[in-house]
Amino acid sequence: MLTDSGFTGVVIGEAVDTFDGAKGEDKARAYEVYGYTFMASRPPERPAGSGRR
Amino acid sequence: MAQDLPVDSHALREQVRGKYRAVALEPGAGFHFHTGRGLASRLGYEAGVVDALPDRAVESFAGVGNPFSLRRLVPGEKVVDVGSGAGFDSFIAAGQVGPTGQVVGVDMTAEMLAKSRQTGVALGLAHLEFPEGLAEALPVEDAWADVVISNGVINLCADKRAVFAEILRVLRPGGRLQFADIANGRPVPAEALRDIDLWTG
Numbered sequence: 001m002l003t004d005s006g007f008t009g010v011v012i013g014e015a016v017d018t019f020d021g022a023k024g025e026d027k028a029r030a031y032e033v034y035g036y037t038f039m040a041s042r043p044p045e046r047p048a049g050s051g052r053r
Numbered sequence: 054m055a056q057d058l059p060v061d062s063h064a065l066r067e068q069v070r071g072k073y074r075a076v077a078l079e080p081g082a083g084f085h086f087h088t089g090r091g092l093a094s095r096l097g098y099e100a101g102v103v104d105a106l107p108d109r110a111v112e113s114f115a116g117v118g119n120p121f122s123l124r125r126l127v128p129g130e131k132v133v134d135v136g137s138g139a140g141f142d143s144f145i146a147a148g149q150v151g152p153t154g155q156v157v158g159v160d161m162t163a164e165m166l167a168k169s170r171q172t173g174v175a176l177g178l179a180h181l182e183f184p185e186g187l188a189e190a191l192p193v194e195d196a197w198a199d200v201v202i203s204n205g206v207i208n209l210c211a212d213k214r215a216v217f218a219e220i221l222r223v224l225r226p227g228g229r230l231q232f233a234d235i236a237n238g239r240p241v242p243a244e245a246l247r248d249i250d251l252w253t254g
Binding site: 016 | 226
């Protein structure tokens with residue numbers, strides 16, 4: 001979805017078992033829910049005239 | 054497109070607002086997720102930085118990852134925190150960008166905003182503000198931000214494409230989105246996706 005939205009250079013960090021020991025752990029386990037960190041960029045603007053014809 | 058969303062955006066927003074009103078007012082009440090200093094430690098935040106923050110800055114923290122783990126912010130950067138809650142990540146960001154930077158924490162829950170604003174004043178952070186707003190309609194100018202951060206918020210928005218489009222709008226060209234959120238490894242049944250109660254716990 002990030003790339004579909006126009007972001008580039010997507011990086012995804014390690015999964016974190018964020019619900020471990022919490023009340024929501026059972027539901028999280030059922031659907032293999034983990035926390036992740038993401039990084040992505042808005043593409044830089046191209047100088048005028050640098051686009052493809 | 055709105056007609057393709059599994060739940061009504063406004064109804065979900067009210068459900069989320071109610072849940073996080075409780076997290077702001079009764080952070081120790083016990084939720085389906087962890088909160089506070091224990092959670093910050095679990096997610097790998099720098100202990101010294103968290104220890105230096107007052108309890109009210111940390112106790113309502115309910116993130117799902119550490120948006121600073123892939124890249125530390127740079128002094129002078131302008132940052133937008135989408136769904137800033139009681140301000141925990143905004144305070145971390147304010148420390149990393151320093152007084153030459155700026156941080157705008159946006160949230161839709163009045164009780165969270167009141168808490169973050171009071172803490173920001175108490176900490177004397179003049180380069181930090183907390184306006185009210187929605188992830189889908191950020192009160193920020195086009196291309197203002199060097200970095201957008203967020204933590205455990207986008208999964209609570211029905212129209213994620215609208216949120217990403219809005220983030221793209223406020224980022225400058227070449228700017229970065231650094232966020233943490235949950236993702237499921239197994240598909241959630243369609244009927245569960247339409248059950249609004251399951252979105253918030």
